[in-house]
Amino acid sequence: MIGVSVNGFGTIGKRVADAVAAQPDMSVVGVSKRSPNHEARSAVEAGHDLYAADADRLTEFGARGIPVAGTVGDMLSASDVVVDATPAGVGETYRDRYAEHDIDVVYQGGEDESVAPESFCARANYERSFGAEATRVVSCNTTGLARAVAPLDETYGVSSVEATLIRRGGDPTQTDRGPINDIVPDPVEVPSHHAPDLRTVMPDIDVTTTGVTVPATLMHLHSVTVSLDADPDASEVRERFAAEPRLQLITTASGCEGCADIQEYARDTGRPRGDVWENCIWADAIHVSDGRLTFFQAIHQQADVVPENVDAVRALAGTADAGESRARTDETLGVGM
Amino acid sequence: MIGVSVNGFGTIGKRVADAVAAQPDMSVVGVSKRSPNHEARSAVEAGHDLYAADADRLTEFGARGIPVAGTVGDMLSASDVVVDATPAGVGETYRDRYAEHDIDVVYQGGEDESVAPESFCARANYERSFGAEATRVVSCNTTGLARAVAPLDETYGVSSVEATLIRRGGDPTQTDRGPINDIVPDPVEVPSHHAPDLRTVMPDIDVTTTGVTVPATLMHLHSVTVSLDADPDASEVRERFAAEPRLQLITTASGCEGCADIQEYARDTGRPRGDVWENCIWADAIHVSDGRLTFFQAIHQQADVVPENVDAVRALAGTADAGESRARTDETLGVGM
Numbered sequence: 001m002i003g004v005s006v007n008g009f010g011t012i013g014k015r016v017a018d019a020v021a022a023q024p025d026m027s028v029v030g031v032s033k034r035s036p037n038h039e040a041r042s043a044v045e046a047g048h049d050l051y052a053a054d055a056d057r058l059t060e061f062g063a064r065g066i067p068v069a070g071t072v073g074d075m076l077s078a079s080d081v082v083v084d085a086t087p088a089g090v091g092e093t094y095r096d097r098y099a100e101h102d103i104d105v106v107y108q109g110g111e112d113e114s115v116a117p118e119s120f121c122a123r124a125n126y127e128r129s130f131g132a133e134a135t136r137v138v139s140c141n142t143t144g145l146a147r148a149v150a151p152l153d154e155t156y157g158v159s160s161v162e163a164t165l166i167r168r169g170g171d172p173t174q175t176d177r178g179p180i181n182d183i184v185p186d187p188v189e190v191p192s193h194h195a196p197d198l199r200t201v202m203p204d205i206d207v208t209t210t211g212v213t214v215p216a217t218l219m220h221l222h223s224v225t226v227s228l229d230a231d232p233d234a235s236e237v238r239e240r241f242a243a244e245p246r247l248q249l250i251t252t253a254s255g256c257e258g259c260a261d262i263q264e265y266a267r268d269t270g271r272p273r274g275d276v277w278e279n280c281i282w283a284d285a286i287h288v289s290d291g292r293l294t295f296f297q298a299i300h301q302q303a304d305v306v307p308e309n310v311d312a313v314r315a316l317a318g319t320a321d322a323g324e325s326r327a328r329t330d331e332t333l334g335v336g337m
Numbered sequence: 338m339i340g341v342s343v344n345g346f347g348t349i350g351k352r353v354a355d356a357v358a359a360q361p362d363m364s365v366v367g368v369s370k371r372s373p374n375h376e377a378r379s380a381v382e383a384g385h386d387l388y389a390a391d392a393d394r395l396t397e398f399g400a401r402g403i404p405v406a407g408t409v410g411d412m413l414s415a416s417d418v419v420v421d422a423t424p425a426g427v428g429e430t431y432r433d434r435y436a437e438h439d440i441d442v443v444y445q446g447g448e449d450e451s452v453a454p455e456s457f458c459a460r461a462n463y464e465r466s467f468g469a470e471a472t473r474v475v476s477c478n479t480t481g482l483a484r485a486v487a488p489l490d491e492t493y494g495v496s497s498v499e500a501t502l503i504r505r506g507g508d509p510t511q512t513d514r515g516p517i518n519d520i521v522p523d524p525v526e527v528p529s530h531h532a533p534d535l536r537t538v539m540p541d542i543d544v545t546t547t548g549v550t551v552p553a554t555l556m557h558l559h560s561v562t563v564s565l566d567a568d569p570d571a572s573e574v575r576e577r578f579a580a581e582p583r584l585q586l587i588t589t590a591s592g593c594e595g596c597a598d599i600q601e602y603a604r605d606t607g608r609p610r611g612d613v614w615e616n617c618i619w620a621d622a623i624h625v626s627d628g629r630l631t632f633f634q635a636i637h638q639q640a641d642v643v644p645e646n647v648d649a650v651r652a653l654a655g656t657a658d659a660g661e662s663r664a665r666t667d668e669t670l671g672v673g674m
Binding site (some may be wrong): 014027072080160162164166168179181183184185188189191207208210212215216217218220221223225252257258259260282284285286287289292295296298 | 499505519521528545549551552562589593595619632633635
């Protein structure tokens with residue numbers, strides 16, 4: 001049984017904690033939170049032991065009637081692996097503390113790649129983190145790209161990738177971010193940081209990415225062109241994608257015209273928090289001409305890295321190989337169902 | 338003096354009428370309007386003779402106190418060229434009437450390419466419409482692509498183009514169109530109709546386009562990758578673009594972070610209606626790697642075809658070659674200033 005703690009119980013942390021709790025080979029030692037807000041309360045209601053990020057804020061939790069089991073140090077002492085789900089850039093500041101506790105660490109993609117010896121996508125390079133002391137799960141967009149490109153590279157060979165990432169302005173609760181009624185190159189630099197980030201998990205891929213931010217909160221949408229070394233027809237590519245549990249083929253004929261339809265379907269089918277763990281690829285759009293494949297995929301920024309975090313825990317623990325881990329994660333969560 | 342009438346005084350028609358009125362070699366015979374609304378009133382206030390699209394609606398104009406000079410038939414009889422700016426698909430229904438009046442016709446990109454023997458972009462294929470009886474100015478997005486690709490093809494040779502068009506949901510007044518808080522593949526088919534449309538003016542270009550619609554009204558934004566036969570550096574491409582009056586280089590350093598900044602600048606500098614006739618290309622984003630050029634451009638959907646319509650009138654009239662016409666149009670309107 002791998003004892004896992006989750007440092008930071010926000011958008012990613014709360015989802016990872018629930019996903020870890022569903023694994024037969026893992027237990028949630030505890031979760032930590034800086035502020036005694038509604039998310040802290042929901043952690044307790046979900047049955048997680050809650051630890052305060054700061055000892056001097058313990059009384060604040062008490063004042064709000066939120067029971068706390070101790071502070072982060074106590075939590076780390078009792079864990080085999082910590083998933084760092086603190087805000088981007090904060091994980092780095094915890095590195096020394098994690099080392100003091102001699103604990104394995106899964107960082108998130110908001111950290112610089114130098115935070116850990118490896119970066120991680122379960123479909124692309126699980127083995128690189130096997131038995132390691134730390135790894136970094138790449139960001140939602142990079143995870144989405146790696147999942148789609150890895151099987152294409154294995155099956156057909158990929159000579160180059162060009163992707164335009166149409167990014168949501170913020171998550172549904174980040175209503176202060178914008179843009180309002182605008183389309184913004186973000187970043188304006190080409191390639192965007194997603195291209196070098198993809199190379200942290202697939203170092204041999206020739207990739208160019210551009211990013212554009214728009215007034216939407218639900219999902220990211222990628223328009224991707226992949227130059228293949230082979231020239232399969234579109235139906236072959238559809239079958240290839242369909243064989244990957246973390247790639248979900250959707251169609252406009254079934255009513256999935258945009259991201260909102262995908263999210264509605266996830267809620268209707270009882271997904272926790274309406275989460276979409278899979279890349280959603282429009283089957284109608286898959287197009288190949290002279291070995292140049294073009295497709296659209298939607299990426300749920302709050303959810304797609306959750307199964308990756310679970311797999312990363314197993315990789316560091318060294319208790320399962322990539323195929324075993326992915327299959328167990330997918331089955332327990334219901335990925336690809 | 339070329340006598341020009343404008344059939345349809347909506348988003349495009351009102352702009353074309355004003356642009357034609359500014360030309361030393363053209364006069365506005367009149368403009369026509371179906372509904373006696375505020376746009377009809379503004380036509381009269383702008384000094385245009387107004388004609389009613391339907392004889393049986395003449396009394397409606399009178400009842401609103403909007404003076405009318407006659408009906409469309411009267412207007413066409415007095416004109417050398419008509420610019421058809423009726424809604425998409427309606428232009429086709431006027432074709433027989435235009436033929437009866439033996440009048441040259443400029444159609445818009447909302448019509449099927451079969452409406453006229455040629456399609457038109459002043460930078461790409463002006464000569465094809467020289468002295469012809471009818472031509473079709475391609476749509477705003479296609480015009481934007483052709484203007485950027487034509488000089489690249491002449492200077493470096495273009496082997497292929499891939500463009501993701503992030504499309505505004507509607508014009509500022511089309512507030513019933515949506516999407517709201519969504520990112521929608523539109524059309525979901527790849528390539529989108531823009532690729533074959535570009536080939537109506539640049540038949541030899543290997544082009545793939547994808548379209549995505551977002552909750553914004555100001556401009557379209559293109560993320561474009563062009564595979565060149567040469568390998569210029571980014572600064573060379575910047576200079577090449579800068580030499581084209583209808584391509585405007587902008588920078589985030591100057592404060593142009595998104596489409597809203599571009600529009601604000603156009604209003605601040607006194608552009609009529611805040612119109613942006615040029616493709617706005619972010620100089621900071623221009624990137625070339627192994628002959629693969631990537632850049633962002635913003636396209637003002639209400640305005641970029643306006644100078645093209647003026648040039649199309651001259652092409653049909655056969656009174657100026659492409660360079661002369663573009664220079665005259667740009668100088669009178671202030672394009673590229």
